[in-house]
Amino acid sequence: MTSTETAAAPPRRHLTPFKWVFPIVVVTLLASLLGVMYLDYVVDPEKNLHNFPIALVNQDVGDDLGTPGQTKHVNFGDQVAAGLQKAVPSDKIDLRVLGINESQIQMQTGQVYGTIIIPSDFSKRLGILGVGSVVPGDITKPVLTLQTNPRTGAFATAITQKFGEQALTQVNAQVGQQLTEQVKAQLTPPPGAPATELTAATKLVLAEPLNVSVEQFRPLPGGSGEGLTAFFYSLLLLLIGMVGAMIIHQLIDSALGFLPTEWGPWYLHFPRAPISRVSTLLIKWSAITVMAIAVSGAFMGIGAALGMPIDRPLLLFLYGVLVIVAVGFTCTSVLAAVGTAGLIINLIIFVILGLPSSGGTVPIEATPKYFGWLAKFEPMHQVFLGTRSILYFNGNAQAGLTRGVWMAVMGLAIGTVFGLAITRFYDRKGLERKPVNTQKAATA
Template identity: 65%
Template sequence: MVLAPIGVLTLLTALLGIMYLDYVIDPEKNLHDFPIALVNQDVGDTIGTADKQRQVNFGNQITDALAHGVPSDKVDLRVIGINEAERQMQSGRVYGAIVIPSDFSKRLGILGVGSVIPGDIQRPIITVQTNPRTGAFGTQIVLRVGNEALTEVNKQVGEQLTDQVNAQLAPKPGSPPAPELSGATRVALAQPVQVVVQQYHPLPHGTGQGLIGFFYALLLLLAGVVGAMVIHTMIDAQLGFVPTEYGPWYVHYPPTPISRFKTLLIKWGVLVLAANIVSAVFLSVGKVLDMPIDHPLALYLYSALAITAVGATGLSMLASIGSAGLLVNLILFVILGLPSSGGTVPIEATPKYFGWLASFEPMHQVFLGVRAILYFDADFDAGLSRGVWMAVFGLAIGLLFGAAVTRFYDRKGLHRGNRVQA
């Protein structure tokens, strides 16, 4: 009576502490394979005097510097074209992009010439595009990585540009001394590149900076887990397999002569009806709260599928191993599921074993499906395809597992009834 519940609770809370604290305690240390696109559109420029000209492409130099300077074990820097970068941004496969414009070398050359010749000039620009639809934490990581990498690039380009201007000002033999660069000019040449931060497809109002996708997926998961527990308990009470207490009143109906498999079929049927109703309730609540939902039918259908898949598996677990199924469902769907969902902290910023969990944990699959519907125009490439097929796959496993175990119990004559242990 004392040691068993204390032991179970201790192990359960230890697992909770490990999963939830290790999930958020040091994302920068755990960063790995974080995808960022690098787009170099620079066409280069010709510099030098009329009798001695040479072709330069500072964009290529910066691309090489970033490729070697950004730690490859932490960041997956993808050097791709602008069209591919936009496609990956639209499907949420990269968290951001660093874009070097086509006139970068030309503007940088003009800046060098303008430092010694009067006239209006503009600093060359490198754009850091964030993808807010992948989550606020992912945006912060993109900004930090971009800031650290481009600060070093800016320093290197500044040194190179300063040396180039000094060489242009070097006096020829017999010529008067060249004027020295002013302090303001030296400062401008030391930091020649202007880094501009832009949001790619900003989120509309009412999305909680991208967190609505995570919490909506959490609602679906909890509806499935809690729904399985409620349906299992209430139907068993009505069939007389467990007692029911209402305050001081105690009710225990006579056991109904029904097989385990048929009981599970009843529970599955109730779950399907409840999943469709709950899905409509969540959708209605979102509409009332002015939550932006561009694809309500897709969200309704996917929500019903996700609740059914989670709930059916939960019911199968309860039918197979009894009360211990409550703990198994809690561990499988909640304790292991929430930290590996990627809904708040990206999977690429968590310990690597979370990535392994995310490959099969239901919460991550549901989050990908909901996020694709809410933020990525219900694009199958943005995670909806994986969310749908993993839900169907999980539902199939849950149904087969529950049917196989309950039919086995029925064939062995292990019927449900009141048994008193001596």
């Protein structure tokens, strides 16, 4: 072929239709997965409700009712508790019958979202109400208390309140019907005597004999964002671990000459450094470690400046460093193993699957059941449990700190071993990071 023929040859097309369509297909698939995950968990929480833990505490000691010599021991608290257990849908609500001490422990560790308390004088007050409804004198309605647990989140509190309103309203109506029948039986006159009718006011009192009181168990202090600061703080830790690792990966590769650097109209591509993949990964990990210390401290400073209550500052700082390092090491290991595609893998693992299965906004028990399966290993849920324990439960190990720490340590170990193993394997195989000979590739 002559030089003239070479000059006249058309230029080779670098962007084929497949290469142009491929990124559109990838983004569409990612967007579809994102839409399913984020909409499915929030569209209908009541429909998805399952195993939602509520404690039931019956402290009623009962009472002796009747005339002298014909008394009968009754326990209306047992009847109410049995009625609740029967009425509550077991596939939606996990109603746990507990003692008062155990219920408070589970409330303090975030294991239950609310508690229904039947007081010790419940039967006595209900009996007095039955008698007092037809006898002059001051009386008070017996009280059922619904305690919410605001430290488990605003959405969990709303579900608890709605459940309590529905269940206790039904109990109130049932107890009212039984009490009305009991009072009518007591007023039955002897044969030949005129009948005694209940007044309208008496019927109204007996129809709803219980006073349902809703109160917060250990209310959150101001600056807690109605229980959302733990979620957003966890999100910050996870995002900076992932995004920070990607930025460090990109900039260090550029500095070592493996990637070009563009600053506006300026284009720089340094000579490729003669460095192994293992050494490159270790450099990135060292940068991530320093970044984790600086960023965890910055987050705490910003939170304190904005008025966010932090009772265990040192613990929160150390946990933040651990989480950022664990996420950062794992992300860079994935990037070292699969290259650019690691961006998509990290996005799916840490964001698309992680956020809706975190339990930070909508409780896991109010999401589709496969979110519960994801929550067993997805990083975001573990980070949220640890952060929530530190911010709201005084760093209680049972409230999620133990799980959060050990899962972060395990994630760090997996990321470290995987990264070192894959880069060492590439180095041994002589798979150097160098550009492909485009002329040979085109000929092939």
